[in-house]
Amino acid sequence: MTLLTFRFAPSPNGELHLGHAYSALLNQKLAEATGARLLLRIEDIDTTRCTPEFEAGIFRDLNWLGLDWEEPVRRQSEHFAAYQAVLDRLIREELVYPAFMSRGDIRAFIADSEKRGRHWPRDPDGVPHYPARDKALPMKERKRRIAENMPFAWRLDVETAVARTGMNLAWMEFGDETLQATRPVEARPRDWGDVIVARREIPTSYHLAVVVDDALQGVSHVVRGQDLFSATSVQRLLQEILGLRAPTYFHHRLILGPDGRKLSKSLSDSGLATLRDAGVQPADIRRMVGL
Structure with a gap:
């Protein structure tokens, strides 16, 4: 039987925010519930905007949230x-x-x-x-x-x-x-x-x-935001x-800011690093995103 495979695929062109946390944690939750693999992929083809510093921030944030993924991590730039x-x-x-x-x-x-x-x-x-x-x-x-x-x-x-x-x-x-x-x-x-x-x-x-x-990695389930529907x-x-x-898709709800806007890296909306520095705990993040 083919093993189910989920993936979380952020771009290192800014800091992760609550919307990313929701998507990452939801992928982990669904992978655990179905006994599936969870992969982390770094989508860094934009070599101008993507930086090693932002990539390092992704790993810090995901480790802090308690995310586990299968190695090796695929970097698109490679x-x-x-x-x-x-x-x-x-x-x-x-x-x-x-x-x-x-x-x-x-x-x-x-x-x-x-x-x-x-x-x-x-x-x-x-x-x-x-x-x-x-x-x-x-x-x-x-x-x-x-x-x-x-x-x-x-x-x-x-x-x-x-x-x-x-x-x-x-x-x-x-x-x-x-x-x-x-x-x-x-x-x-x-x-x-x-x-x-x-x-x-x-x-x-x-x-x-x-x-x-997705094809090379055998991804069976793509769980990502409604903005990509x-x-x-x-x-x-x-x-x-x-x-x-073709994988099977689920385009999940978006986490919106207090003013109803979609969260954005460029505006540093609800950045995970900022929340962590303010004393917020991973359990708090899960509650904030409805998990």
Whole structure:
């Protein structure tokens, strides 16, 4: 029988807060209840914002909370070669294309389009979809621009990918923290447009790295925040075109601040290190997040 596997996967680009504590402790609770493995993964592909200091803080906070995980810890920054191999496959299969438009180019293109009366689609986060202009570039022109070191990102050709996988993409979602029953959820990758799957200097993005890692690590249950619910559509599409097994998902409630905002690393909201320094105990944290 295949052993169930959960994972907690923070990014070391800031200090952990109460929301992270809830997610980590919930994963541990569910892993213990089902006799499953619990993995810790450091998602540090953003080599500019992620730092060793923040990573050390993650380990301090999780150890303080009493979290146990299976070794070794996977650091995404140590596996760029694996992501590059998957990206090369997507390039060969013509499922991605180099996108050369800068943010300024995109804004100007969309402004001109909307000025002429066309409503421009936006993704679930409110970001405008990338214009399809670069998809029409001849191969010779693409290669010329790349050879001349023009900045670009690799974007997923969502329409082509959906056409190859079929129209009925879905994932299985648990209904609550008991993980007793699942329901199918329709995946809607078109809502995101042609998302970035890699950059010229970094051969992956969050979406690509996470599906590769979950497959390689045998993750059976992905328990993470409701803020990532819509993004699962993109990841299901990538899993399908790469032939990767899809985990079962549970997108849990978010821990909100006193003003109703989602907690943020950038605002140091309810940081675990700050709470620890103020004398708060791990048992207090569990009560504060409803565990």
